Amino acid sequence: MRKQYVVLPAYGFRSQALAQAASLRSAVPMAVVAGGGATAVRSATTKVDVIDSVSEDGPKLVEMTPETELALRLEEPSLKIVPVVTYEKMRVMYEVKRQAAPAVFAATAQATSLRIEDTGGNPLADARVVAFTNFRTRAGDQGNTDANGTVRLRIASGTVLERLYVYGPPRYWGRFARSFALGAHASLQLEPIDLTQNLLSLRRFRRALPLTAGTGVVVGIVDTGIDKNHPLLSNVSGGANMVLDEIKNNPSAVDDWGPAYVDGEHGTHVAGIVGARSAGGIDIAGVAPGVTLRSYRVFPNAGGGATNYDIMSAIDRTVQDGCHIVNLSLGGGTEDEAVRAAIGSALDNGVLVVAAAGNDGRKPVSYPAALPFCVAVSAAGWTDSFPPTSSESSDIAKPSGSNLSFLGGFSNFGPQIDLTGPGVGVVSTLPGGTFGVMSGTSMASPALAGFAAYLLAANAPILALTGASRSAALKDKLFEAATPLGFGRDYEGFGLPG
Incomplete structure (x- = not known):
């Protein structure tokens, strides 16, 4: 074979x-x-x-x-x-892995309906509902709401769910509930995202950074692609589709670097965290709105993971295209020499690589973030930055730190962690000109990539350096800018830059 x-x-x-x-x-x-x-x-x-x-x-x-x-x-x-080998996106979204136990499993005809509404009682379509009868074994059922805000779950009416997660559609927070009783007329309401809230995690992190932060710096986003038509992402200058299976028999497909057809919203959200620019009445600013963004799509249109060959090729392309910083909001379980070599080459060419630490729930840092020359980022949150009933509330966990901070319960940890960043309930751009919330080390990593861009643009002597001297000097500057939140070394490294 x-x-x-x-x-x-x-x-x-x-x-x-x-x-x-x-x-x-x-x-x-x-x-x-x-x-x-x-x-x-x-x-x-x-x-x-x-x-x-x-x-x-x-x-x-x-x-x-x-x-x-x-x-x-x-x-x-x-x-x-x-x-x-393949790598996955580092966004947190809990999923059912197996059917509910026979005692509570219902045939499709006897499925129980659950209605998801806004605070005015209006139906919300395309909310993702994940119902666990046993969270440890990931047993239960899941589905998306229809135009009437309804999802049908193959779980008997009267069953008390161990956990219920609702991931909101664009512009809405999600919802989390324990011991939720399914009934004939069960419903849940989702709160709209209030963009005037100063405690939103990304706004809290960037604080008083100028809207010109990152000017002259190019950041490569190796991900699921970016919506180039989003009004808040006018600073996307191009990119490349690096999915070999899509371009090997169709070379013109290299220009298809927009969002993947399946699960393609991730890259646009990541890009907005780095460098969104408020526009069109949507008041969302990335950490470094002055940057130039470039999109390198490695996740296929058909869905699924990204191969190490495509990621390796994308990292090399970012170097050839003159990127200063590369963000990798992706990861896998084992060390991979192909991606290691590409990252090493990028650093030798002066390109700083920032990577998500992984979302395996306090397991060791995933690759490529675990590589000693990557900037590995864990995910922090603040308990007052999202509604108390939102899906993000389930990720509040120890260790806790100053100013109501905590390390997301999903975040990996270990001696490879260099920094922490906002990764719980982060509001950013989504395809189609809208916005929404995601959590994961996928969100913390681009926040740090954006901050690195701010530092690089503000330090002409570092920007003037070439080769490994530049990437090393920028990494040192990033570490110097961090302050511990009190989580401990293996959870936050040098701490949170600011």
Whole structure:
């Protein structure tokens, strides 16, 4: 069975060894180890198919059998071969994983209706309702409300839900309830987002930063794509679709760097946190509204995760396009040498890389944030920055800190954490010219990327540096700007910049 792999230099990101490797341009002799010794016995040849290459001397995506992969290691010891893996977005949205227990599971015809309304009793469509009969095992049912604000749950009427999450449609907070009894006329109301509230987490974080913050700095958003027509994101200057499966047979699709068709709102929300500019009566400002944003879409239109090859290629593209800072609101469970090499190359070229620490509920920091040269960001919140009944209230957890702060219950932690940022109940831009709330280390990371852009724009000597000296100096400046909230070293690193 043939599999895909990423082939890299043993050290670094580019190497003439990749350009000169005969094994990647012709058939590869298979190597079979003799049963009684270490002697490699050559046998029939097997082909290595090179599917794509970042550059002639850069990493390559190849397809071959596992046996050929072993042979290639012998043939080309100057190369490194890693499997293709996928990364996910670091937004928090709890999901049902299995059907409710038979005692409470209802056939579709006997499903229980739940109505979601605004505070005036009007129906709200497209609210996401997640009902857990057992939160630990993630058992229950879920669905989206229809035009009448109704969702039908395959859970018997009268069942007391252990937890109920409602994720609001644009412009509304969500809702969280424990021990919620489903009934024939059950309903819940959602509060509208009040943009005049000064305690909103992003506004609280950016405080008195000027609306010109970040001017002259380019920030690359490696994500699900950005809505270039959003009135608050007029500073998006372009980008590229880096999803190889979409562009390899249609080169013109490289210009499709807007939101992915499925679950594509994430990148627009992230971009707004970095650099939204208030407009059209929507008073939302990102941390550094003066920045230039660029969109590098790595999540496919069909939905699902982003491959390490596409992410690696996107990071390299940000360097070639002159970005100063790159935000990675994505992560995975295991260390990946392909993305590691791309990030190392970016830093060597003066590009600072900021990454989300992960949302696994106090588990170790996920990759790539766990890499020692990334700026790894955990997610903080403030208990007075969202309604007490909103879905964000379920993420209030210890450790707590100063000024009603806490570390989001979902946030990973560990010695790799460098900083913390606003990541619980963050209001930002959404596709279609609107706005809404999300939580996750996905939100904390771009807030710190925006703050780094502010610092870089305000420090001409650092901006004038080149190569690794610039990225190292900017990282140091970012750390110096932080103040601990009182969570402890492994939860917040140097603390919250401000």
